[in-house]
Amino acid sequence: MQVSQTRGSSSSSKKTSVRKQTALVCLLLVAYVVWIGMLFIGHLVLFEYELTPSPLTNTKRVFPHHSGVQLAHGRQNIVLFLHPACPCSVATVDEFHQLMRQGDKDSVGTVIFYMPPEKEGEWSLAPIIQSVKRIRNVSVEYDTDGSLAQTFGVTTSGHVLIYDGRGVLQFTGGITGSRGHSGDNHYLELAKQCILARKAKYTTTPVFGCSLRAIR
Template sequence: MESISTASSATSVAAHKPAAWRHTVFVLLILVVYSIWAALIFTGHVVLFEYELTEGPLGNSKRIFPEKSTVQLTHGRQNIILFLHPACPCSAASVDEFHELMRQGEEDSVGKVVFFMPPSHESEWSLLPLIASVKRIPNVSIVYDSSGSQADLFGAATSGHVFIYDSRGILQFSGGITGSRGHTGDNQYFEIAKRTIIARNPKFATTPVFGCSLRGIR
């Protein structure tokens, strides 16, 4: 009986070993699969955030309002000028923030939005809802920059670039007012712009711009 019992337990142990081995392999496999899964997701997010946090190029801003520009300086009031690429998906966030900025400026500010509008795309881009949404903002006028010359004059190279000139035509602020590409909401860059508007004697400030390039191949 004892020998049978011993044999039986030996068989049980022998049968248990492959089961444990399979379980270990299964757990390892699961760990590998989940690791790969996590890595892929992590990588995707890194790519996503890197793209959204990549600043656009800044042009040579003119400290004095360019006289040759077709964009007219409104004397006696703050001039908030926004350069936009009408087809850039990030522009909508900039318009939202611009709208908020205009509210902050109240009656002391006038807004001017310069849309890059090359003739080759004018028929298509002029119908975009973004332009209509800009038109609904009070105290804002629209200027179409067909050749990109206006952007060059002001030194704007990225869509969403905001220039704030005081009533004398002196540049007070140059940069973006969104936290990243295409993201609406409170952010420190907007706050800097806002402070520029509210403060009577602000210091010149500059912020990064997140958006599409206004230059490229024109």
């Protein structure tokens, strides 16, 4: 009788142990499925963010001579607006460098950095500004209050404007394929074609970047 009770108790303990192990396995499986789902959703959100351009703006079709930015007559003028703290700006500068090499001596570049006075001491020393200053035929301007961007009709970091030697806008938009990604892409090629054609038709592309006034 005592042996029978011992066997019954042992069998019950084994069943309890099996149930606990099964519950643990199920819990781990559920946790794994939830983790995979969260990763998938995170990647979707990131992918959508990278491929979502900024809203289109009405850029000036003729170079605003009253802006204080100099137009190089008889040469192509490439104007780039950047936020020095935008993480997407590095990729844009890489593509901009290619664009300037494409134009060589026939193009003049101006990079306008958003630079509020209270941030000048910090942002003016940013590596991205030093990198731009090393590009041949490029000058750097600071937009302290956002008025230059407003004059040109620009709101987003990474926006490129290409004007011909008469000051007529040929290209407006971005030159990266998505946010923060450098490398050959369709939009950069369109900008290069404008440089080569010199009298190209008006071209627009989406801009992938931060709002010029979003990061303070």
